[in-house]
Amino acid sequence: MKIVYNAFGGRYCDNPRALYEELVARAPDHEHLWTAAPAYRQGFPAGVRTVPYGSDACIEALESADYVVSNDHLPLDWKKRSGTVFLQTWHGTPLKRIHHDVRWAPEGRLERLDEDVATWNHLLSPNRASTERLRTAFGFSGELHETGYPRNDLLSSPRQATVRAEVRDQLGIAEGTTAVLYTPTWRDDQVFAADQPDFTLQLDLDDFARRLGRDHVLLLRVHSMVADRLAVPAGAPVVDVSNFPDVRDLYAAADVLITDYSSTMFDFAVTGRPIVYFTYDLENYRDQLRGFYFDLAEVAPGPLLRTSADVVDALLDLDQVTASHRDAYAAFRQAFCHLEDGHATDRVIDRIFPDLTGATHPKPPQGGQYDQR
Known part of the structure; x- marks a missing residue:
């Protein structure tokens, strides 16, 4: 299996980083590859495989991936192949309005981003307050998982x-x-x-x-x-x-x-x-x-x-x-923060990658849900 990770246009951070580090530990024999912007390449630890963000190698990696994990839009000229699973983790609980809920956006911007949203299979929600806001703001019709954020597990560890x-x-x-x-x-x-x-x-x-x-x-x-x-x-x-x-x-x-x-x-x-x-x-x-x-x-x-x-x-x-x-x-x-119990990474991996890790689908913590359709 090939998993391609992206965070904020080529950084090593956030929810994709937390998922990557746990997936590498659980499934080291699979191919794990990051997009890396040249300006942020020094932020990647030694041994992490990368391709330059936006390069031909990056496009090839995305188009041949079994899984794509990103915390932000991927406004690149790539075509998602049939069978690829795109996990959009997103990157924050919204106070300020986002996407189609904003008061104003430059002409054509939301339409271009909608093309990216159409490639997502799964979207994470950090808490119950965000779930329906994320779905309606993005016009997202796929599986939405209320899990907490993997990046925050460290703060409870x-x-x-x-x-x-x-x-x-x-x-x-x-x-x-x-x-x-x-x-x-x-x-x-x-x-x-x-x-x-x-x-x-x-x-x-x-x-x-x-x-x-x-x-x-x-x-x-x-x-x-x-x-x-x-x-x-x-x-x-x-x-x-x-x-x-x-x-x-x-x-x-x-x-x-x-x-x-x-x-x-x-x-x-x-x-x-x-x-x-x-x-x-x-x-x-x-x-x-x-x-x-x-x-x-x-x-x-x-x-x-x-x-x-x-x-x-x-x-x-x-x-x-x-x-x-x-x-x-x-x-x-x-x-x-009701889902920030230090186990969001486990919940996401056990839900999205069960075949990769051999995990079973655990119960969410009290008050949490997995799928919101």
């Missing part, structure tokens, strides 16, 4: 402590330093603008450095769609981790998350660590630019803050943030 120590050492984060992971999402009007402006931060880095000092470090992870247009001032107190191979490992390393409308909030909540929201453009993003599936203010497990100064204030008193949002955090985890 004893191995998290080891990964945390390794990543903090790699990034030079000293013992006792509070690692603040900042994950602002992309804005449609910036990404699709004709002049492609730089992505600029609204967080006041000078104020962050002045008031938080050496006890804190800002790990900046901007979205891959704008990472190449990030303009970080020279000497800023920032570690740019936008191209760090897997955000999952950064979740393990971080002590607190700052985000806005990014799906990273749902994954980070598995850790139980504080979440602070910097929602300086909330009304515009919610009402004009993209739209939400639910009211963030009603369910957020942390404060929604309008100014950079307020964000720094919150970081200075995380005990208060935790105490004042304890009940909201518990409800948020119940709604969006």
Whole structure:
């Protein structure tokens, strides 16, 4: 059997990585092949077989695969052969509207992406709140599996402590330093603008450095769609981790998350660590630019803050943030993390690849489902 993996156009990360590592362990005699973009080739461990993303070899691999596993659209000129099984894992719980539910998209974009959706056989849902939203947004008629996300299994595993120590050492984060992971999402009007402006931060880095000092470090992870247009001032107190191979490992390393409308909030909540929201453009993003599936203010497990100064204030008193949002955090985890028990990878493999691994189809955890038609 040949299995071809793709993540975000040629990276080694996310749900495909978690599935790959377990499938290689269970079925090492099968052929496992990754698409790898040249810019991210260094993120692949030694021994992982790759083909350049978008190359003739990549197209040949996809067209000869028995299984294709991807966490994102594959907008390449390839023709899926009869018998190939395409597992689309996707990559996040949607707060912001996606695909056909968005308020606006460039002409022809959704039609082109629909051609990709038509090749999917299976789609994963991370939780019950996302299942029907994913089906209707994509217009997906195949099998939809409510399993949790394989990439998050690490966050419920004893191995998290080891990964945390390794990543903090790699990034030079000293013992006792509070690692603040900042994950602002992309804005449609910036990404699709004709002049492609730089992505600029609204967080006041000078104020962050002045008031938080050496006890804190800002790990900046901007979205891959704008990472190449990030303009970080020279000497800023920032570690740019936008191209760090897997955000999952950064979740393990971080002590607190700052985000806005990014799906990273749902994954980070598995850790139980504080979440602070910097929602300086909330009304515009919610009402004009993209739209939400639910009211963030009603369910957020942390404060929604309008100014950079307020964000720094919150970081200075995380005990208060935790105490004042304890009940909201518990409800948020119940709604969006109810399947994140450390066994999502097993559930996906036992459901999609039983003939490959000899596994039986186990029961889902309480509250979970496999097929939603």
